[in-house]
Amino acid sequence: MKGAAVEREKPDHLTKSSRGEPVTFLEAIAEALFEEMERDERVFLLGEDIGVYGGAFKLTRGFLDHFGSERVIDTPIAEGGFTGAAAGAAHMGLRPVVEMQFMDFVSPAYDVITNYVATSLYRGAGPLPLVIRGPVGGGNRGGPFHSQNVEMAFFHTPGLKIAYPSTAYDAKGLLKAAIRDDNPVIFEEHKGLYRAPSLREVLPDEDYVVPLGVARTVREGHDVTIVSYGAMVRRSLEAAEQVEREDGLSVEILDLRTLLPMDEDAIVDSVKSTGRLLVVHEDTRTGGIAGEIAMRVSERAFEWLDAPMLRVTAIDSPVPYAASLEDYFLPQVQDVVAALRYLAEY
Amino acid sequence: MDGGQLLALFRWMYLARATEERLELLLKQGHLTGNIYRGLGQEAGAVGAAYALDRREDGTGDVLAPTVRASGALFLFGGAPIDFFRQYLARSTGPTEGREANVHWVDFERGILGPVSPLGTMLEVMAGVTLSFRVRGEDRVGMVFAGDGASSTGAWHEGLSFAAAQRCPLVLMVEANQWAFSTPTAGNTRLTTFADKAPAYGIEAESVDGTDVAAVFEATRHAVRRARDGKGPQMVELRYFRRLGHAQHDSQDYVDADVLRRWEERDPLSRSRARLLEQGIVTEEELERLCGEVEAEVRGAADRAVAEPTPVGERALAPVYTDRSVPVPWTRRDGVDRGATGTPPART
Numbered sequence: 001m002k003g004a005a006v007e008r009e010k011p012d013h014l015t016k017s018s019r020g021e022p023v024t025f026l027e028a029i030a031e032a033l034f035e036e037m038e039r040d041e042r043v044f045l046l047g048e049d050i051g052v053y054g055g056a057f058k059l060t061r062g063f064l065d066h067f068g069s070e071r072v073i074d075t076p077i078a079e080g081g082f083t084g085a086a087a088g089a090a091h092m093g094l095r096p097v098v099e100m101q102f103m104d105f106v107s108p109a110y111d112v113i114t115n116y117v118a119t120s121l122y123r124g125a126g127p128l129p130l131v132i133r134g135p136v137g138g139g140n141r142g143g144p145f146h147s148q149n150v151e152m153a154f155f156h157t158p159g160l161k162i163a164y165p166s167t168a169y170d171a172k173g174l175l176k177a178a179i180r181d182d183n184p185v186i187f188e189e190h191k192g193l194y195r196a197p198s199l200r201e202v203l204p205d206e207d208y209v210v211p212l213g214v215a216r217t218v219r220e221g222h223d224v225t226i227v228s229y230g231a232m233v234r235r236s237l238e239a240a241e242q243v244e245r246e247d248g249l250s251v252e253i254l255d256l257r258t259l260l261p262m263d264e265d266a267i268v269d270s271v272k273s274t275g276r277l278l279v280v281h282e283d284t285r286t287g288g289i290a291g292e293i294a295m296r297v298s299e300r301a302f303e304w305l306d307a308p309m310l311r312v313t314a315i316d317s318p319v320p321y322a323a324s325l326e327d328y329f330l331p332q333v334q335d336v337v338a339a340l341r342y343l344a345e346y
Numbered sequence: 347m348d349g350g351q352l353l354a355l356f357r358w359m360y361l362a363r364a365t366e367e368r369l370e371l372l373l374k375q376g377h378l379t380g381n382i383y384r385g386l387g388q389e390a391g392a393v394g395a396a397y398a399l400d401r402r403e404d405g406t407g408d409v410l411a412p413t414v415r416a417s418g419a420l421f422l423f424g425g426a427p428i429d430f431f432r433q434y435l436a437r438s439t440g441p442t443e444g445r446e447a448n449v450h451w452v453d454f455e456r457g458i459l460g461p462v463s464p465l466g467t468m469l470e471v472m473a474g475v476t477l478s479f480r481v482r483g484e485d486r487v488g489m490v491f492a493g494d495g496a497s498s499t500g501a502w503h504e505g506l507s508f509a510a511a512q513r514c515p516l517v518l519m520v521e522a523n524q525w526a527f528s529t530p531t532a533g534n535t536r537l538t539t540f541a542d543k544a545p546a547y548g549i550e551a552e553s554v555d556g557t558d559v560a561a562v563f564e565a566t567r568h569a570v571r572r573a574r575d576g577k578g579p580q581m582v583e584l585r586y587f588r589r590l591g592h593a594q595h596d597s598q599d600y601v602d603a604d605v606l607r608r609w610e611e612r613d614p615l616s617r618s619r620a621r622l623l624e625q626g627i628v629t630e631e632e633l634e635r636l637c638g639e640v641e642a643e644v645r646g647a648a649d650r651a652v653a654e655p656t657p658v659g660e661r662a663l664a665p666v667y668t669d670r671s672v673p674v675p676w677t678r679r680d681g682v683d684r685g686a687t688g689t690p691p692a693r694t
Binding site: 044070071073075076078079080081082083084085086087088089090091092093094096108111112115116119121122123124125126127158159161181182183213261 | 441442443445446450451452454459460462463464467469470471472473474475476477478479481488500501503504505507508509511512664665666667668669670672
């Protein structure tokens, strides 16, 4: 690569894990990006305001100085254009990581992602190793255009993978796995988790990946299975603790971590042991992933069910701005508690 | 251009036309189920442009993204007429094994980047291909063909904006054949020439008679040199006319017969042939022999492709991901467990 970087010293804020200091969810993602760029010179970044400005969330602060303008590329406001360009660069052997400033803005790139990127291998045009990542999710009073979850816009497209971590450890490991994967990966980062103090953790000093397609058992239990991901994992956990305390219920929680491919076996195994399923997702209800999960359980574990499969989701509306409206829109701990109690009593 | 080059260009144009005519015959004979697209009248634009590129077979040359109307460019880049037939005939022996159609195939060793149907996308993709050339310091350019219709898409604009801002060595060939399906140029833009779009992107453009193969070659050669010299994206507008319908099903009743006749009089092959004879580069007999050879080659390729098989249905399961397979529906398992999806629950 040409384009010598101005400064080669690794920025302090990106070396916390190697110094044994805890990192936030956002810092874990930044470390993953930085370490992958150090490890593999084919990895480069494209996005709006990621260079000089360091990204809307300052996630790529210090990257431009270290890696130079040919590996940290500030793009025009043209999501389709630079996502398509990432595809072209991937054809030529590079491994682009595209940042959507907010994932809500991925829609202009929907054409190139679904028609071009996702079909490339099948069309005989070769694999397209590229990652499209960015902040998603509500709760930050961002209104309709800075709060969406986009997984279901892509879930239906064969050829894509979708990751959606809920912890700093998983965020770093899944992003590294995504960058090393030869398939295109949509990587959703809940912005409410970015700087959440409760998610700060000390990560391993050494290089690690979390494989795509493997769910994590957050908590074991025998009365009800909750399948969730992203910011709703934490909310499900709070609900599980409450019903354990108040009702003596034992709730198992499965964090999908990757939506595509989906760890169907883990879901089925858990449902077979508890007999009850609740899916909790922040995305809106109609066409949400709960429908797909329920169908798979119906196909493989119908006889094990002791109650109808239920879901707790956002309501079917755009994401509203006012705090009172958004709180009503989003699934809350009490919604999960109510659903768990209903299932337990069924 | 010397006589040898002019003759070579004629041969490529003749190959394109003969191949497409043979394809039309295969359609009439009932060998095809899909649509066919002709580049009649646009052969000089395709061939003259691709001839200006550095063509190699080891993956280090220039990259070409043609369209269905630029088959001559594809052949020049080493795309074989038999593969062209296999693609249209959906043969399992073709480059995409029946999963994709017509010129939609890729051969990175030869620098062939077949397009997808939303053609504006190819500007975006080629922006990235050529970005990789620039950042790696490779002396390569990428050429994209796209017509009237694609020029109205957001992708066209976004791809060109990105490529221009990044000074990518991209050469855009605007196939100004005056039609986007049934919509005339005036229905796509208020401009009378697409070259007028170039200044908005800060790039250079040249407009050329797309029926004159030598003129196309000269204009493209300059554009390619500028792109290779680091001057960023270049546009070459090919002025010609789509002389057949959008696809075979389109009788193009909406085209004025007089206009069509005038363009038929400017047939690129007739013009090239007249020039070759006028300048004494070849004799009538030599030309006839050359055309006969090309036709025999094309017929042979078509006959072989027709005799080859189409893929078995199960090949629809061919790779969607590099590392995992798509499950076989349980209703089609034939008693073989291949990771079936939707296994019916055991009834108790």
